[in-house]
Amino acid sequence: MIWFGNLRDTLRLPAGGPPPPGGESARMEHALVRVAQRQPHLCGEALVDALAQTGWVDRETAARLLPTFLHFDPDRAFAESLRALAFRGPAYAGEFRSRIQRVMEDLTGEALLDEVGPEEAVRFRHQGREGITLAYPQVQFTVGGSALKAVEAAVEEMPDALVIVAKNFQESTRAQLSALLERTEVRGTLVTLNLLLGMRATALRYQPGAARVMDLLGSGRPIKTQDVARLGDRD
Numbered sequence: 001m002i003w004f005g006n007l008r009d010t011l012r013l014p015a016g017g018p019p020p021p022g023g024e025s026a027r028m029e030h031a032l033v034r035v036a037q038r039q040p041h042l043c044g045e046a047l048v049d050a051l052a053q054t055g056w057v058d059r060e061t062a063a064r065l066l067p068t069f070l071h072f073d074p075d076r077a078f079a080e081s082l083r084a085l086a087f088r089g090p091a092y093a094g095e096f097r098s099r100i101q102r103v104m105e106d107l108t109g110e111a112l113l114d115e116v117g118p119e120e121a122v123r124f125r126h127q128g129r130e131g132i133t134l135a136y137p138q139v140q141f142t143v144g145g146s147a148l149k150a151v152e153a154a155v156e157e158m159p160d161a162l163v164i165v166a167k168n169f170q171e172s173t174r175a176q177l178s179a180l181l182e183r184t185e186v187r188g189t190l191v192t193l194n195l196l197l198g199m200r201a202t203a204l205r206y207q208p209g210a211a212r213v214m215d216l217l218g219s220g221r222p223i224k225t226q227d228v229a230r231l232g233d234r235d
Contacts, residue, residue, distance in 0.1 A: 027056040036074035037081040086167040096137040117153025118146045126210040131161035141166035161218035187220030198228040206232040
């Protein structure tokens, strides 16, 4: 059984730093990108507040300029930022996982950051079904070191789904994970970051329902492009 603790304030925006070059419109665009990188779901008064918190525009300016930025796509900014983080290695693992938490919440409705063994992980659930996502900003990821210990700790909790996310995986990773999960009832699912973002985009657009998403996340095999496409099918 997975414990869901209180949600940390993981989405608090860092200090904006020095103002970007340009006039108020340029500063507003920079603020929109900064907010979207962590909180792409914000709108209305909450978005205006977050823009002001960057320090690059005041609240009055943000409210006045926001209607002129209807073309701005926060989900695209979020996805581009997350893809960039995926190449940056363990030093950026905390930021990477906090954004994966946002993805998992959009997919399943409830997702929290917590510890699993030596690693920070994302716990997600829907209607009594619970899962753990281990996320790594790495290329050609394979299970070893602290990641191996995290997998072993996750298996002890017997989640309905164990999801591992990375930029991509070594060819041997699937067999390696299968061997680790042998003789357990835990289903291990590998998903590349691009496909996870594709799942999010499809789920936001077509609303397939969290139950279908949970089925895919708990499939116990690498997720493929066809799986993401089928999420968009109407029942």
